[in-house]
Amino acid sequence: MEKIKQKIFDKYIVKDGLDGLIHIEQTAHFGELIALGEDPSIVNAVWVGSLLHDIGRGRHLHKESHGEAGYRFLMENVDWLYEILSPFGFDIETVEKILLAVRDHDKGLVTNDKIIGSIWDSDRLSLYRFKGREVKTELLSTETAKLLKDYAKQYIAETAVEKGDKDLWKEQGLMM
Numbered sequence: 731m732e733k734i735k736q737k738i739f740d741k742y743i744v745k746d747g748l749d750g751l752i753h754i755e756q757t758a759h760f761g762e763l764i765a766l767g768e769d770p771s772i773v774n775a776v777w778v779g780s781l782l783h784d785i786g787r788g789r790h791l792h793k794e795s796h797g798e799a800g801y802r803f804l805m806e807n808v809d810w811l812y813e814i815l816s817p818f819g820f821d822i823e824t825v826e827k828i829l830l831a832v833r834d835h836d837k838g839l840v841t842n843d844k845i846i847g848s849i850w851d852s853d854r855l856s857l858y859r860f861k862g863r864e865v866k867t868e869l870l871s872t873e874t875a876k877l878l879k880d881y882a883k884q885y886i887a888e889t890a891v892e893k894g895d896k897d898l899w900k901e902q903g904l905m906m
């Protein structure tokens with residue numbers, strides 16, 4: 731698992747700051763928790779989808795959202811993607827859901843699909859990294875994520891301390 735995470739992180743262009751790898755770590759953690767609450771059989775798909783969701787940041791072409799850029803990146807690098815996903819033995823439908831979750835995660839949508847919804851919600855719960863930002867319950871797709879809002883806020887403040895990114899997070903008012 732750690733190796734897979736590292737391979738994905740190596741491909742990220744935006745590694746620092748509030749949208750950087752700390753954010754991706756947070757979403758992977760939230761994704762695991764959400765999936766466990768929704769359906770334990772989807773934990774791996776949600777975990778890896780959360781790790782991949784922002785891979786398009788810094789890659790978007792004219793008029794493309796970073797979600798669309800991430801989708802394009804994955805389509806253009808299918809051999810690499812195969813290496814990442816094959817250890818999990820997902821069926822085609824699950825792989826398609828992961829790709830759609832990446833493509834549309836920044837469009838403000840909700841869904842009944844548990845894999846896609848859990849990936850989107852993992853990203854939404856990480857919105858607490860921005861000062862004064864609230865997570866709108868109506869924009870969460872899963873019941874589990876709705877229950878995790880307070881936990882997410884607390885976890886983000888603590889992660890910032892652990893990662894030593896104190897000044898950045900202090901600016902955001904997430905730490906004392």
Ligand SMILES: [Fe+2]
Pocket residue numbers: 753783784853
């Ligand atoms: Fe994100």
